[in-house]
Amino acid sequence: MIQPHDSIIVKSLGRFLIPVIQIFGLYVLFFGQYGPGGGFVGGVILGTSIILAVLTFGHNASRSQIAKKLLHGDGVGMLIYAGVGGLCMIGGGEFLNYAHLEIPGLEVASRRSLGIVLTQIGVALDVAVTAISIVFSLSAEEIIEDSLNG
């Protein structure tokens, strides 16, 4: 179990840095189509911001509750990714062929762009939740069992 940090400097910096890191993670995630970045890096940055919150404020702080809630979402990212593939199959194409996403009013290239965005969100969720989950697994056996069972 991780205790909250004693130093006021660390806590103040954490309060300031965590939202900045999260905004940067979202920027990297959605800017991945236009520059370096993408789902994997964005997910790691988002997960790291929440890991920083847990390391700074401890497992029991109100900021860490969101991390515990996120752990219930293990697998949602995979579901989004494979679900987009399934939607393409419903639309009449191959698995993960975004050109067959059945959205009216969009040309083929825009559909593929939308498919890239959706799957990137899936990857980012999966990576972020996995990173948080590994840190919790390594640090807090009894806490995590209590929060998952109770």
Added chain:
Amino acid sequence: MTIAVEIVLLILLLVTAAGAILVKDLMSAILLLGTYSFFLSLVWAWLGAVDVAFVEAVVGAGLATVLFLVTLFGTAPKDSRLRRPPPPIAALFALPLLGILLLYAANDLPEFGDPNSPASSHISPIYLENSFQDSHTPNVVTSVLMDYRSLDTMVETVVIFTAGIACALLLRRKAS
């Protein structure tokens, strides 16, 4: 200029890698390993592979260091000093031999940035020419990863998911 920067980066890489292996304290080894990843990401950025550099900086220097540190704090304090047995004789012979073989094989690699190399003449031009018309995505790396090679990326995501599940199964226990 180019050669100078590359040589400085490579020397820093070698120094940090050797330091991470040779240093006695595990905490210092972890931090040196993070530094190594950071210099490696600088090398990738210098070679023009910006996406790889980004992943290396975020995952290698950031997340992996945090995971190592959390693991170190979870283990007993007596583990934090390394006891190093002398390497076996076979390794002393086999590893330099392997290194010589790799250097010999590296002679046949194409020049960096060679337009006639197989990597840049087989299918990459098709991706580079068609990416924007096909998917309105200027970053070709993202377009290849998420569209042309989407199934591969999905299986990679499955691998990450499996790693998280395996860690949870092995490490999360009830308090006795």
